[in-house]
Amino acid sequence: MIERPITDWLPLTKKEVEKRGWTDVDVVLISGDAYVDHPAFGTAVIGRIIESEGFRIAIVAQPNWQDDLRDFKKFGKPKYFFGVTAGCMDSMxxxxxxxxRLRSNDSYTPGGEAGFRPDYATTVYSKILKQLYPDVPVLIGGIEASLRRVTHYDYWKDELMPTILADSQADMLVYGMGEQPLREMLNLLKAGVPFNEIRDVNQIAYLHDSNEELPTYKNWNTVELASHEVCLQDKIKYASNFKIVEVESNKWQANRIIQKVGNKTLVINPPFKIMDEKEIDQSFDLPYTRLPHPKYKNRGPIPAYDMIKFSINMHRGCFGGCSFCTISAHQGKFIASRSENSIMKEVEQIVKHPEFKGYISDLGGPSANMYKMKGKDEDICNRCQSPSCIHPVICSNLDTSHKPLTKIYQQVDAHPEVKKAFVGSGVRYDLLVDDFNKNNKDGNHDEYMEQLVTRHVSGRLKVAPEHTSDDTLRVMRKPSFKYFKKFKEKYDKIQDKHNLKQPLIPYFISSHPGCEEADMANLAAETKDLGFQLEQVQDFTPTPMTVAEVIYYSGVHPYTLQPIKTAKTREEKLAQNRFFFWYKPEFRTWIRSRLHKLNRPDLADRLLASPKKKEQDSVTLGDKKKKKKFKW
Known part of the structure; x- marks a missing residue:
């Protein structure tokens, strides 16, 4: 253990380890991302926490996994464990x-170059480490490990896979945001508890020999899932498993989950309660350099860093519970918000950056406007099993006041070095529609929206209605499209009042479970009628541990076990997507023919009629003048 001031990057090379006077290290972190010492990058956060607890830590970023494996051996055998993460994204x-289709770039690599991490990176890295150092524990974490912690469907292999602990051969998994379990584990290690005896920490998972009795800790009750082998034979059992996992992952008083996998038993301890303000501040206030490691200076910029280097993440978590989204599955549905002091401290750091020109790119979070929103009565939240606080209606116990957020915006605005602070994160627009959000008792939503539209929109505002069909939106756990229309009316009214021209950028998904071809044609017609000419729509991707992924694989909704149709073939997906190109001459004949076959000539007439002049003047996705692409 060591104590020293932390003023520079964590060691990325053997020379940097030696420069600190170390002959060996306590923990080695392996990451699929380049090392950026910034609180938006998980490897930096975990590394800084490990160092703040007095451990000697080194990082291996984007190791070469194909040749002589020297990158995995350069720091030798750590005293306590290897930590492994695929990076800020699932590698697939x-x-x-x-x-x-294989992407040609990687935003987490210098120069945006692709090819610096393997498919299924967590598993590949972990197996290499177990081959080289079989007696050293391997702890896996990050979003790839977190969302693959139980039996899950893998879209890219088109097969059901067991817990990533089985395939990776790792000794332990930390799921969700790792600060709390990591600190507790580090304190146990400092106290002399061997790594393989750490079993009573919340928010960890491990494999236990099925022939041995399961340990009992902290009076946890245990819920058993259908085994991996049963899931392979029965899709309905697999779907039923998901409901249990989602409910237990979003409860304050959760049960321990177990699942048999071969001759092992997967054990998933209950999650920690969401971090309080002091705990989340502690994580964000660590002494990051806020810069990429100097090693990359001749390799080009790191796109993901350039996107966020002047942004501020004010909270974590999302209570939306959207069926296609992994945020609540990883960060949780309860909101962990930073203090005003911590946020303003970060503003002070940003304005001192040598490249700062006075513009903060984002004051946001997973959803831009959920800061400090929580249940008014914690006892109600303790008993709640709903995966969403706002679907199908907003919970009456949810405090949806935007006052704290408006106050933060105004404080940042008042900073003498800040010319403009924008909101780049997506705004949850339904929280700003009074007909939907009936918790707005004092008009604070209107005050927030006036502040947002007049001061914090960088040319355009991102919102995500996702669809127009109420049936599809119910599967998505999203509100009716009528609320988007009401929001747009409110937004346009404020713009007209202040003589502003800041287009809304609506995001939509095609081929989502529950969506028929006619629904997509109607979406194209509805958005055309509103003046939008869409040039890019996100096709649905079934990612692990989402409701939509379970429906895609099993064919049924995990909560009702009722069948739901999903477009799966390339032809079906292309057909859904083509309706958005009603303005392209080459698709007109196809659209008319297709909609007549679907017995919807009315939609063909709406889509193929000449747009009104006002609609033609609208600026939406894929603005050709700016030649900028927007992705959901």
């Missing part, structure tokens, strides 16, 4: 499009 989502 990072590598492939929804059509399973």
């Amino acid at each position: 989502v990072n590598h492939y499009t929804a059509n399973k």
